[in-house]
Amino acid sequence: MNDIIIKLLWTLLGLFIVLNWGMLMGASMRKIVARVAHRRGIPIYQPWLDLIKLYAKRTSISHGVMFYLGPVFRLGGGVGIFLFLPLIYGSEYWSNFSWAGDLVLILYFQFFGMLGMALGAGEGGHPNSVIGITRGLSQFTTVEIPLTLAVISLALQYNTLSITEIVAAQQGGVQNWTLFTNPVATVAGMLSLLGALRHAPFNLVKAPNEVPIGPPTEYHSAFLGVLRTNGAVLHVVEAALFMNLFFGGATNWAEFIIKTFLIYFWSVFVGVVHPRFRIEQSVVWFLKIPLAIGVLAVILYI
């Protein structure tokens, strides 16, 4: 019993680290993007302020039960991935609850949050949220394919679906990273990451610059706070997943922070230099080059 409580405490600590790191990373990215566009950008502490403000807001309205549950699902999705993901290789405590399920569990748990969010936003009754969701789902379907193929390739390469074992196989030097041992799969995975994180050019879903659109339209105050929390957690966790799969994992928090930052940066960087796709364009795009690369990745390991 003690074990579990201690485990739980460590996990909560990890979650806290990840959350803060996520916010910091998000803020710094926005800063970078702003600088590229010759703007000053937000102060680096802005996300914290936002979050506190949102959680503290008094007005709160609800459109119904599912509306209420939507953010819960959403954050549950992010935290869930965190829970099933081993963060630091070799550390029993930082491996969270990854013993309950392997890579497949994480791949499919991504949908948990998406689906709940989508339904919650749907109950809000705002037409734009539905539009956003349909776009998001549409895009996500094809984003998954290269990732799936990359995962299959990895499973073939390492003969396992356990993330811990995949990381273990990459220890012993940079040359053992999947990035170098299986570059094709890495490329496929990284392209998929672009879509998964929904940065430009695949950000029509959120379309941050237009009038309120996308799933969060109706959400505000604590609801939005929960969503923001999830955003921060999810970004880090997604990056951590890719780190584990392709970049040798992390043996300590420093390595974790550097690698996740770079992975995250990659997605932002691509977004800055590319215009936005329409949904059917991105759907088709993922079915072309990334798909081909994914297929190649598998073929190489047959």
Next chain:
Amino acid sequence: MVKNLYIILVLVGLGFMFYTFADGFESADKLNPVAERYAKQGPDEVGAANLVTAVVVTYRGLDTLGEVTILFLSAAIVAFFLKVTYGEEEKRQTRSVSEIMQTAARLLTPAVFLLGIYVFINGHLTPGGGFQGGAIIASGLVLMLLAKPNMKVSHTLIHVVESISGLAFVFIGVLGILYAGGFLDNSLMGMGTLGSLLSAGVIPLIYIFVGLKVGAELSNIVAHLQESQNEA
């Protein structure tokens, strides 16, 4: 025309098929075993001098029954079909028939009837029999009708004759099962002397009935046709 060509083609094919029958066709020098038995034993078994009659009435009696049935059916159908609906009773044929014709018919008709009866009574002895006799009787009726187109033939009479003779035919047949070797067995009655009128078992009896029946049925057909002439 193309169609006729097809027909010719098909008929030529048929001719080709038929040619296999004609090709090398030779009549036998002697009778086959079945016919031979009829020839050898027929006079004794059946007692009929006319072996064709023996075959028709006895050996293949069932065929004859079927044949009578067919005529019966045809008569019934024609009657059933051309059921006369006298729209206007008076609208009869008015064409007059010549005096000579009428007289001749009046004289000839009984003779024709008698001839018919003669033919079927002697069916087991000489050529002829029930069918021919019946046909002759019907011709007599035609003669009558020619002379008197407006004559109303008594259907009741025809039907009674037809029914009685038909029933008698069947009855004799059944008696054969009960008292002799089988349906239509000839040996129900004595064979008599070959060549005499009262011989050949029940053949004369049957032929009388067949003759009456055929005569009645053919008359029936003719009468119906005649009456339908006057149909409204």
Next chain:
Amino acid sequence: MVGPIYIIAIALGLAFLLGFFKKLNANIAQTFMMAGVGAMSFISVQWLFGHLAGMVTETVTYTAGFKPPFSISLQMGAMEAGVTSMINIFGFLGGVYLWRKLKEMGLNAIIIYMVTLMGLNVIVLTRDLFNLFVFLEVSTIGIVGLILLERGVNTISSGFKYLVAGGVISSFMLIGTIMIYKYAGSLYINDIITSNIAATKGGMVALFLLLIAVILELKPFPANGWALDVYESANSGISAFLSAGFATAMLFVLYKLMPMFPIEWQAMVAVVGGITFIGANLLGIRQKNAQRLLGYSSAGQMGLLTAVIGLSSYLNEQFIFILVTILLGHYLAKAGLFWLAGIVKEKEINSWSLLRREPLLVVLFGVFILTLLGMPPFPSFFGKWELIMKLAAGGQTTWILAILIGSFLEAVYLFKWFGYVLKGENEGLPVLQIKPEKIISPVVFATVSVMAGYYAGSLLGETNFAFYIPLMFIAAIGLLEFLPAFVKNTFAIAGMGYLAYTTLPGLFETDLLRFIFMGIFILGGILTLFAGYYYKGKRQGFYPSALIMFAGLAGIIQAETLLQFFFSWELMTIGSYFLIIRGKRSMTHGFSYMLFSLAGAYAILAAFGMVDAQVGNMLSALGGVTSHATLIFALLAIGFMTKTATLGLHIWLPGAHAEAESDVSPMVSAILLKAGVFGLLLTFFGMGAESAGNSSILYVLGWLGAITALVGNLAASFQEDAKRLLAYSSIGQLGYILFAYAMATQLGWIGGFLYVINHFAFKAILFLTIGAVVLRVKTHNMYEMGGLIKRMPLAFIAALIGIIALSGVPPLSGFAGKWFFYNAVILKGWYFQGAVVFFAGVIAFLYSYRILQTVFLGQLKDEHRHVKEIPLTFLIPIYILVIGIMIFSMYTHWVLEPITQYLTAYFPSDPVHWDGAAATTSLGYWNGTWVMYIIGIMFVLILGWLLWLNAKATKVKQFNMVFSGERPFTPETTHMAHNMYAGYNKALGFITAPGITTFWNKVAEFVTDAAGFIRRIYTGNGQTYAFHIVAYIVIIYFMIF
């Protein structure tokens, strides 16, 4: 025993006697006639019973006191007794049926009727060739007379055509007969058989003429236009006479004379019959006139029987059985249908809907149609079964194909007709006037058909009494049709419960595979039946149909022999067809369902034939097949895939499932589809997946399953109709299942089982929920719904659980399937198929979201502001399933571990290890229970946190939302539901282009066009028909000489 000669004596004596009474009261005359026919029937039936009881032996009656060949003899063997019984009993019932007509037409008609019947008797009995000819003429002339019961110009001209054709045919017969006499020296059939007549060319030609004349009397395609006109225009009682009486007798003549002909001609007879069977049935497709249609069918059936006679050398000891059962089926059904045609008095088959005014007539119609088609439990089913088995044993694959094609074509028009009867607007249908004397005979024949079916089945030595218990139960329910629905529903559920009680425990001990499927069938049956309490009134026809389906389903599980399996399979198909077409607009879909099912069933039948030929009748012996194993495997797979709606064979499913009633959709979707899966599993288990041929088929099936999943899911995403969406989703899910089983590895099959159970549970939940919602909101279109969560929250929760289970999101059971898939795919090496499947799995989110969003979320429509929660009768089964699915998700290992053990027998390598809830493979691991716990706790914690933060959240009105300062529009325009995935459709919609539907439509079009083209040979000109006859003779002559 009263001798057969008395048949003649009675009929003729009576006929001549009646002549006395030209003016006699027709009633009395008719009573005499019926007494006479009754006596004839008695004579033949007593002989039949004597033969059946073994009391008498083949008896020959001599006439004129001489033995054949010197006189004509009548033979009364078992066959003769049977056939004359058939003819006379038909004659009696037909007389009852025609009572009024005959009376109206008078004495002559009565006499003709009786004499014609007598003629047919003699045709059957006589052993003399010329006598045969004479009485054939008697019958022909009699029929020509009977045609005149109707006096329309068409009837008369068709009678003339018949007469001309009959005259030509009998001329050839006469030439043949006399030439046979010439060469054989005898007219006694036995003599001719023993004589060496075929040695000479002339003798051969003579025999040929006789044979072809007999065949022509059976109305072979295409030389049968003359008969069709009569069938069409004669009084229906007479058409029945022609079809059931005359054709039966003529068929027997062919049978009787067959030994006369050289053995090589059997092939010719068979081919002629086969061409007729296919040709006549093909032309039937375009036919609209009911009686003419029956005429085509009649010709077709005679063709089949002719083929059977021609194929007798392959059928060995079962020849008689096959001949008699198929003949009996034809006889009963055709007579019955013609009689019904007379009751309906509508010419066009699409006006037959007025039968619906009388449920009894519908039942009769159904019995006759199914009898005709050889469906269980009717006699011809067993005949066709044995036929295929024996042909397969003889290696006659082409023949099997031909017979199945012909049967299929026949089914096409019969079921189309059936559809017209069962469906359409009830409004404005005139009331049927049924005279009592017209209904007796069909009822008797329908009853006989059922009993004969049972008898035929028991003759095959199957212990199939057990199979009749459910049928009796169904019949009992059928008799209780007058009771209100809820009473019948209770009976039905009780019956299912009893079935569960008697079967499930035993199966649990012995066979897990069967236990699982039986559990799904029975449990699903009870739950979906429970929803039926919602319906008020009598719900006529529902319970018999549903129970027939469930009886079939239970039967395929319990079947031990191939025959039992196929019997149950067809039973299930019929029951489900009836269920499906109950929907308002489901006729066309039910029709295509039936066609695909039948085609599939025929594929199965063909495969079973080949199996039976090699290893016998036991289902368990499937594995012993050695030759043609791959073909058998493929045929079985195709057959079963018509039921699982695999891509290419799926076009029936969406409509059939979507348009069915609310509680029928889950029956046919969640439950019925599993029958196909069960069949596939039997095949895979039975035949093994190891052999090279099979594994390459499985490879194809794997791809097929994957693509089916993709296309099904994609198409589901683009539907506007909620039930159609679910239907397409079923296609996709069944694609997964096919894929899983095609992998033929332990992991794959575990995944497959998981999907089977999972799909059953969530699809039942979803269809019940959506069906109930549809009942409430009265529309299928999702864009006309929306916001219903406010009105029916319980329905929403159920649907949500169902959707989560469907989409494979952890922690519900769907994920377990995905997990096994990943492991299986990678270990099997089917990476790209796997990728397609996973892609399909992601696409499932699109429609999952769509159905939840557009039905339950978004804007509530004004007209739905007061709809009620879905009915309790639906909620109860739904929530039982919801609880079930939760338990199954949490403790998946309770089910999967035994399955793993079960499968170890087939896959000894054992890649999955179970340690409590934790599953481990060489690749990965997964602990369902813990995942559930972790996610549950986390979810509760976050929810609690949000509640703490946001405790005072107030509910706002529907239109209170962020809308750029504008007031939103109406619910209709604000509800984004129509064409939801427009962008996606633009990108990938081409995949769902209805190419397959178009393909099948083109096929159908081609067939109907062909039928339309070929049937132009029937110009209506009597002369042309006569020419056809002559040309037919000549052509066949030149083909065999």
Next chain:
Amino acid sequence: MIIKIVAIIIGLLIIGLAIYALHAKKLTVAILGAGAVSLLASIMFLLLAAPDVAMTEAAIGSGLSTIIFFYVLNKIRKQNG
């Protein structure tokens, strides 16, 4: 020998009359032709030692049949008129 020649002549006549009957413009001629064919056939039967058949053919084939034909023809004429 003479019988044979007679038979051949009768045979030829039969065929010729038959063709003539079928191609006659007038129906009465056609019917009479058929009757004549029947009559000739009955002579042929006589030659072939079948007096019974000859009688029958003469009485029925050429006699009654022809009469019936004429009745029908007459009837049809009346229907036309």
Next chain:
Amino acid sequence: MENIGLENIALFSGLILSLVGLWGLLTQKNIIKMIVGFALLDTGIHLIMIAVGYVKNSTAPIIGEGVTKANAADVIADPIPQALVLTAIVIGLGITALMLAYAVKMHQKKKSLDINHYKDLKW
């Protein structure tokens, strides 16, 4: 001439007469003529049948002048085909009468004897 017997002549005439009759039945548009054709076909068949029953140089199968019970088997023609023909003739008459009755009724309905006018039922 020697090897052509009476029976050959009869058979040949019969066969050709049948073909002619059939030709008439198949080509004549007039219903009455079709029936005439049918009657000819029938007569042809009767000829064939009698030809089959003929035995070389035989006499009628009637016991009387020249035919005794003893020599009957050697001198008579086969009685069976003759009996059959008797039946066939009567049957032919029945059918012909029926056809004619039909012709009358058909004509009554449509006032036409052309077989081409009676094809309302087809396909």
